[in-house]
Each structure stands twice: as structure tokens, then as C-alpha cells.
Amino acid sequence: MRLATPRYQRSLFSCRYRAPYLPLLRFSRTYSYGTGRPLISFSPAKSKEISFESLVPSTRTCLPPELSRRNRMADAEYEPGSEAADAVLASLKDKLQKDADAKERAQELVLNLQDIQSKIGAAKTATVNHREDDEVLLIAVSKLKPAIDILALHDNGQIHFGENYVQELWKKYPILPPTISWHFIGSLQSSAISKLARIKNLHAVHSIDNAKKAVTLNRMRPDDFPPINVYVQVNTSGEDSKSGLEPSSDELWDTVSTIRKECSKLKFKGLMTIGAIARSQAAKEGEENEDFITLVKVAQEIEERIEREDGEKAILSLSMGMSDDFENAISLGAGCIRVGSSIFGARPKKADATIL
Structure with a gap:
């Protein structure tokens, strides 16, 4: 045997x-x-x-x-809108109201969120040519964090949450309110696109790194679902460990063009970068992040090419900046920042993480 x-x-x-x-x-x-x-x-x-x-x-x-070892993240999967999924959500809400530890954790998370929001406001004010209506979208990155943490912040007004793993997002979204706007920010594997496309309240995918994946996501998105905002990932640091297309490359333009002209269920929103850790740390000390500067330059090039070749005026959103460097990213024009550990605290190991 x-x-x-x-x-x-x-x-x-x-x-x-x-x-x-x-x-x-x-x-x-x-x-x-x-x-x-x-x-x-x-x-x-x-x-x-x-x-x-x-x-x-x-x-x-x-x-x-x-x-x-047991894979703690292998919680049960629930059908969206099912009685079982609704029961899980009801139990999470009940726990937030009655459990002392859960209430204390929720208060901690809300204070962390308010601190980040305050820093975003200060960074916008300090930015040259800042306008009051300039939006900086805060994505609370909930990777490897339990569903109850997400619910606690959502109950206090946070709408946008980011996940790095398709399987984790696939298990979280049915047991949490459909009013959440999900962002997928991790490396996108072709084999996982089908699940991602079937998440109705998926607001955006930030990690499109070739035209083929965009076409597949577009094809698999149900016709009656809202379009998905997409960002094309650019490898501004040139690191082999990072996904993304080379700045100013033909492949980058081809991917952007394919999304705009052939993917009716996708909406080209802008560009995304992760950048090098050393540059993020330098930005925290007050230096400008070279990766952000590169992304700004590439975005300007694409805006000009869209206007020149297609006769359309385009203003691209930049998805850049995380816990260590989001203030510098805002100062350079970020429209979307992704903050995780400064809100949720240190992440557990993937093997120890649990959804419920």
C-alpha cells in the first residue's frame, strides 16, 4: 500500500x-x-x-x-450568495460585536488606517501643483490576513482591498460583503485567470505583464459582470526577480494597445511598479525613488503616443508606493498606493495563515 x-x-x-x-x-x-x-x-x-x-x-x-504540515490557508470554499457563505459573514459580524479580543483588534486596525489616511493627506498637501480633487486611492493589502480583519476595516469605511494570491482571494470574497472592491496585485499566473475573471466585485488587476494574459482575462470575464480596471506592470528596477515589462519596450506598447483596442471587458487604467527594496528604503529617508521617476517618465511617453497615434487624450494612473515609500510615491504623482503591514501589522508565514 x-x-x-x-x-x-x-x-x-x-x-x-x-x-x-x-x-x-x-x-x-x-x-x-x-x-x-x-x-x-x-x-x-x-x-x-x-x-x-x-x-x-x-x-x-x-x-x-x-x-x-497542515496548510492553514486551505479553508473551505463557499459559493457566493449561498446560505453557508452568508452564515459565515453573519458569524464574523457577531464576533466583532461581542468578542472582546476581536473588538480590540478592530480598534487597532482602524487607528492604523486613520494614521495612513492622515499621512496621505499631508503628502498631497506638500506636493507641488497639488489639487484638492487629485485622488490617491488607498488599497489595504490584506494578504495572509483573516477575513475578520478585512470586515472590521470595511465596516469603518475602507472599500478597496488588495490580495496577492488568487486562491486566497477566491476563498475570501464569497464570505465578505459584495460592497468590497478587490484588487489583485500579485504575480498573475495564466492558470489562475479563470478564477480571477469570475470574481464579480474584482475592481482591478495591477499585474498584467503581457498581452496574452490580458486577452485571456477579457475572454473569461462574464458578459454581465462590470469591466475590470487593469494596470500594466513595468519592471523599473531591472531585477530578474520582479515581474513586469521593460520600460519603453515594444512589448509594453503592444500590451497597452491590445488592452485598449481588443479587450472590451477591460479598462486600461495605467501602469504599476513594485521597484527595488533598497530604493524604497532610500525613499523613506527622504530621497526620491528612481523606480517611481522611471514609471512617471514611461507613463508620459505612453500618454503622448496614445495622443499621437490614436488622437485621444489620455491621463494614466500610477499604481506605486507601499508602506515604506507611499509618501514619496504621492509626491511624484501616484494615483494608487498599496499599503499592507502599516495597517495590518506583520504578516504570518503562509503556512500559518488562516482565513477564518
Whole structure:
């Protein structure tokens, strides 16, 4: 028998077992096999339960990841608008009203949000040529944070939230109010576009990095859903670890042009960059971020080319700036900033994160 054997409720059987990941382990006896726990365990029919870890503790690291630890983010999926999803939302609201720890956490989050909003206002005021009607959209990046944190901020007026992982967003959005505007800001994999397209209250995707992905997102978006705002990601730092198109490249223009002319269910909003960590840290110390300057320059080039070739006046929005550098981003013209840790605090490891 191998670990991939189909699941049984609790059946008795005799076997001579050779563990595929523990090649030296052999035993023969009648065992009871149940899979109700994260780790498969074997129990002697008339003895105490034992597990692979207790048999050979030194080989724990040899077990495959899906068996060696529980993936906490693997919460249940709910159908949008279903009774089960509504029940989860009701329980979260009830907890925010009655649970002392939840109420304290909500107050902390709201204070953090108000602090960021105050800094945004100050940065706008300090910006040369600032106008009162210049909008800076604050996206609260809730990656790896529980649904109740998001609900607490939404109940206090925050509308826009950002997620980095499609699967996490897919599990969060049905159990939270449809009045939330979701932003996807992570690396976009082609295999995940179908799910992303079917999130009705998906407001924007900030990480389009080629025309093919844009065309696929457009094709898979249901006809009766609102259009998705899209930002084309630019790799302003030139780092191999960063996604995005090269500044001023033909591929960048082709992607922008394809979205504008061939994707009726998408709305080309502007450009996005992440930038280098060192430049973000420098911006925090008062220096201008070179990545932001590059994005401003590229946006101006595209605006001019749209007007020259298509005869249209375009003003692009810039999605740039995070917790360490959003004030500098605003000073250089950011229309959209993505702030996570300054609002929600330090993130847990992905393996330890939970939605509920």
C-alpha cells in the first residue's frame, strides 16, 4: 500500500507495509486506518495510536510538504450568495460585536488606517501643483490576513482591498460583503485567470505583464459582470526577480494597445511598479525613488503616443508606493498606493495563515 491509497472511514485490514518515504521501515500487523487528521496515521487494532513521526522522528523532513504540515490557508470554499457563505459573514459580524479580543483588534486596525489616511493627506498637501480633487486611492493589502480583519476595516469605511494570491482571494470574497472592491496585485499566473475573471466585485488587476494574459482575462470575464480596471506592470528596477515589462519596450506598447483596442471587458487604467527594496528604503529617508521617476517618465511617453497615434487624450494612473515609500510615491504623482503591514501589522508565514 502507498500513501496515495484511497481514503477509508475506518476499516480493518492486514498488510505488509513498506513506506515509500521511509524505505527501511517494515512491519506487518492488523491496523485501523483513518484519514480524518492532517497526517495519515496507523493504529494497532487493540493498542494506542501511532504515527509515522513517532516511529521515525528523524525522517520528518523526508515527508512531502502536504503531509508534514497542515496548510492553514486551505479553508473551505463557499459559493457566493449561498446560505453557508452568508452564515459565515453573519458569524464574523457577531464576533466583532461581542468578542472582546476581536473588538480590540478592530480598534487597532482602524487607528492604523486613520494614521495612513492622515499621512496621505499631508503628502498631497506638500506636493507641488497639488489639487484638492487629485485622488490617491488607498488599497489595504490584506494578504495572509483573516477575513475578520478585512470586515472590521470595511465596516469603518475602507472599500478597496488588495490580495496577492488568487486562491486566497477566491476563498475570501464569497464570505465578505459584495460592497468590497478587490484588487489583485500579485504575480498573475495564466492558470489562475479563470478564477480571477469570475470574481464579480474584482475592481482591478495591477499585474498584467503581457498581452496574452490580458486577452485571456477579457475572454473569461462574464458578459454581465462590470469591466475590470487593469494596470500594466513595468519592471523599473531591472531585477530578474520582479515581474513586469521593460520600460519603453515594444512589448509594453503592444500590451497597452491590445488592452485598449481588443479587450472590451477591460479598462486600461495605467501602469504599476513594485521597484527595488533598497530604493524604497532610500525613499523613506527622504530621497526620491528612481523606480517611481522611471514609471512617471514611461507613463508620459505612453500618454503622448496614445495622443499621437490614436488622437485621444489620455491621463494614466500610477499604481506605486507601499508602506515604506507611499509618501514619496504621492509626491511624484501616484494615483494608487498599496499599503499592507502599516495597517495590518506583520504578516504570518503562509503556512500559518488562516482565513477564518
